[in-house]
Amino acid sequence: MGWRFRWTEAHRGRSRTLSGMARIEDVAALAGVSVGTVSNVLNRPQAVTPKTRARVETAIAELGYLPNESARALVSGRSRTVGLVVPDVTNPFFADLARGAEEVADKHDVVVMLYNSAESPERELRYLGHLETQRVQGILATPVNPGGQAVEALIKRGTPVVLLDRGQASRTVCSVAVDHRAGGRLAATHLTEIGHRRIAFVGGPLSVPGVAERLDGARSAVDHSDILLETIETPSLTVAAGREAATTLVRRPARERPTAVFCANDLLALGVLQTVAREGLRVPEDLAIVGYDDIEFAAAAAVPLTSVRQPREQLGRVAAELLFEEINDPSRHGHRQVVFQPDLVVRTSSAG
Amino acid sequence: MGWRFRWTEAHRGRSRTLSGMARIEDVAALAGVSVGTVSNVLNRPQAVTPKTRARVETAIAELGYLPNESARALVSGRSRTVGLVVPDVTNPFFADLARGAEEVADKHDVVVMLYNSAESPERELRYLGHLETQRVQGILATPVNPGGQAVEALIKRGTPVVLLDRGQASRTVCSVAVDHRAGGRLAATHLTEIGHRRIAFVGGPLSVPGVAERLDGARSAVDHSDILLETIETPSLTVAAGREAATTLVRRPARERPTAVFCANDLLALGVLQTVAREGLRVPEDLAIVGYDDIEFAAAAAVPLTSVRQPREQLGRVAAELLFEEINDPSRHGHRQVVFQPDLVVRTSSAG
DNA sequence: GATGAGTGATGTAACGATTCAATAACCAGG
DNA sequence: CCTGGTTATTGAATCGTTACATCACTCATC
Structure with a gap:
């Protein structure tokens, strides 16, 4: 022949x-x-x-x-990777989260593909599709819109998913999150306890569930009191957005200004801090600031930032552990919703 | 049948x-x-x-x-991904760089797999190997040890590589980098021009080529003058390392202290800034600080940080463009070494 | 109504690995 | 030196696609 x-x-x-x-x-x-x-x-x-x-x-x-991994994956039906989709890699909060997940994935001899959805539903959809196309073992995701059907479809087709930081109550999927309502309450309570009667919440878009929850928690802390809580909605959770929000604040006459702001994350808080300081206001004397996430730069700011701490790396680790549990033993696996309690780290930006 | x-x-x-x-x-x-x-x-x-x-x-x-991408990749011999290996995802400089690269990759309908070598040669080797087994189209890397043979071997076996931020002079590979010697000179010259006679360089490990080059540049600026330039070597380029370095500085009696520090990156500078401020020194009156990279947090620090700016996203973009040029037309492609000139952004931390 | 050009659909080898049933090699014990 | 029972190696089927050489139409032309 x-x-x-x-x-x-x-x-x-x-x-x-x-x-x-x-x-x-x-x-x-x-x-x-x-x-x-x-x-x-x-x-x-x-x-x-x-x-x-x-x-x-x-x-x-x-x-x-x-x-050749492609050939291997073809035979086995699964590649040796998991996907991680976050809304903003340049936010240190998510970088830390990724590190935690990576650590666990390493132990399982699996690599993490990191994607940046940039809060865009289209990109998110494309990336999730790409991950599915790669037949990844599983996906860790912070979906832009957790109510969406994208994740549901993914699960239905057999890819295990763990929701990160934006888990809804759904029992059909594992999630790891922080009780942002409690976090908001913590921040607002702290500010009222040190005497503030006029507080602004800076954050947005409010369509991001975690942000709305933080606001909600803050509101619940000042309910039935004479404390004024105004909302300044921002288009994103970035330093630049914080700067802009602060600009409108400092323009007001002093007696129409809040004496404290609670920011939905530390990037915003740093932006506020920067603008406020540049305009000659003293922090915390003229304006107290509380952030959220407790990223490393919060403590490193020259006016160290009071912040609501999330267990950043632990979130990533636990999420990855849940994912591998489901991957390695789907039948015994029951979906769990892990909720961490945040705590408040008081620093100079809100000191007395 | x-x-x-x-x-x-x-x-x-x-x-x-x-x-x-x-x-x-x-x-x-x-x-x-x-x-x-x-x-x-x-x-x-x-x-x-x-x-x-x-x-x-x-x-x-x-x-x-x-x-199924595995099957596709098997037939075509190449997957639709490129790899990006950086030494520290949690450093915003690299996060920005990754964003730039991602942007270009997007246009080519290719996804970027992001890996964090954490400055560990072992991890780097593992990740490069993994990328090669995935038959990625190409690799963007900031190698821990650019002189190593790992990258050479990769190229020899046919995977295009572009060196990022740590390119050596080698003509056998494309690289995109910043002239760190010029950056160091810029920083030191600025400090001497505003009157400082005793300067400390804070950075390390000095085995990282870019760090050594920055120091070198700073030295060249004070050569043949009576200016004192001391070196405080740090174990890493993190905020924590900056805090530690500053701790030793502030313990000294005032007259044995430098009046300015030049930090090898902004993370260090922020750490120094934080500790120095906490210990009651005023910035820049008691101690001027110059950072490097000009990450977003540099401007957002409450004492906005003077910094040597690198074109962060552009570095990533250009590197990715070079890589795709080589991927799509290997024969016509000639290796190029792109070197950007940094510039100095003067802010409060070194103002007059 | 047969011919041929051109277009669209089909069938199958090949990509590079894994897996497992079948076979070959080995080694004691008689 | 043969036999029986392990153990080590082999070979082919298989994973899900793509690419390309065939094959089957359709429709205009003579």
Whole structure:
């Protein structure tokens, strides 16, 4: 049968010239064994004689052979990756979260693909689709719109998902979140306790559930009191948005100004702090500031920022652990909604 | 031939029960066409009649079919991803860089896998290996040790690489970097011009080429003068390291203290700023501070930080563009070493 | 009504690995 | 030196796509 010979020749020719990358067959040929044996060396080393194993390993080293993950994934039906979709990589809160998740994934010999949805539903959809297309083992996501059907569809088609920081009450999926209502209450209570009677909440968009919850918590803390809580909604949760919000604040005459602001995250708070300081107001004497997340830069600000601390890395770790639990034992797995309680870290920006 | 029938049955059975995920064959069956046609709809829509195309698209939607990237990558030999390896995702400088790269990759319909080597050569090696097993189209990397052979081997085996921020002079590879010597000179010159005679360089480890270059540049600016430049080497480029370095500084009696510090990056500078302020020193009156990178938090610090600005996102963008140039036209591609000139952004922390 | 050009759909080898049933090699014991 | 029972290795089927060489139409032309 001539065809087999021809095929083999063409095959080798292509491989040598075009790709340069060794295949398992090349290793087998060099070591004088079958491809099955090479595969065994790779995946079940104890099943092969030390002598042949050594020979194969030499060949592998000599050719610089690295197995093709695509082929592996094709056979096994799953790639060795999980996806992580966050709304803003440049927000240190999410960077820390990613670090926590990465740590756990490492232990499971899985790599984390990090995607930045930039709060855009379109990008999020594209990225989730891409992850599914990659047949990732599972996905950790902070969905832009947690009520959306994108995640539901994903789960229905069989990809395990853990919701991060924006879990809804749904029992159909695991989630890890922080009680933002409690966080908001904590912040507002603190400000009232140190004597503030006029407080502004700076944050937005309010369509982001976590933000609305923080506001809600703050409101619940001042309900049935004479304390004034106004809302300044921002278009995003960035330093720039904080600067803008502060600009409108400092323009007001002093007696129409709140004496304290509670910001929906630390980026906003830093923006507010910066503008307020530049305009000559003293923090906390003229304006007290409380942030949220307790990112590292909160403490590092020259007026160290009081902030509601979230267990940032732990959130990522626990989420990843839940995900791997579901991946590795889907039948025994029951969906859980983990809710952490935040706590308040008082620093100079709201000191007495 | 009975075997073909048996095979088909078993095949379908597995797919239905175990995976739930539709295959191209399922789509073909539902639409009443061949798999080839479905593939055409997916990849060359113009080659198929509108009528059949519509039928296939309906079937795709109905089944929620998503092509298996592993299989695609296997056939084409390349996945639709590029890798990005950075030494510290939690450093906003690298987060911005990643954003720039992502932007360009998006245009090429390629996704960026982000890896965090955490300055560990072992992790870096693992990640580079992983990227190679994934047969990524190319890699953007800020290698821990740019002189190492890891990158060389990668290139030799055919994966295009662009060195980011830590390019050596090598002509065998593209690189995008900033002239850190010039940056160091800029910072030191500025400090001397506003009258400082005793300056400390805070940064490390000095084995990181960029750090050593910044120091070198600073030295060249004070050479042949009576200005004292001392070096305080730090174990890392983090806020915490900055705090520690500052602690040793503020303990000294005032007359043995530098009047200005030049930090190898903004994280260090923020750490220094924080500690120094907490210990009651005024910035810039008692101690002027200059950072490096000009991350967003530099401007947002309550004592806004003078910093040497790198074109952060642009670095990522240009690097990605070079990479895609090499990927899409390897023969015409010539390796280039792009070097940006940094500039100094003077803010309060070193004002007069 | 047969011919041929041109277009659209089909069928199948190939991508590079894993897996597992079948076979070969080995080694004691008689 | 053969036999039986392990253990080590082999070979082929398989994963889900793509690409491309065939094959099947359709429709204008003579």
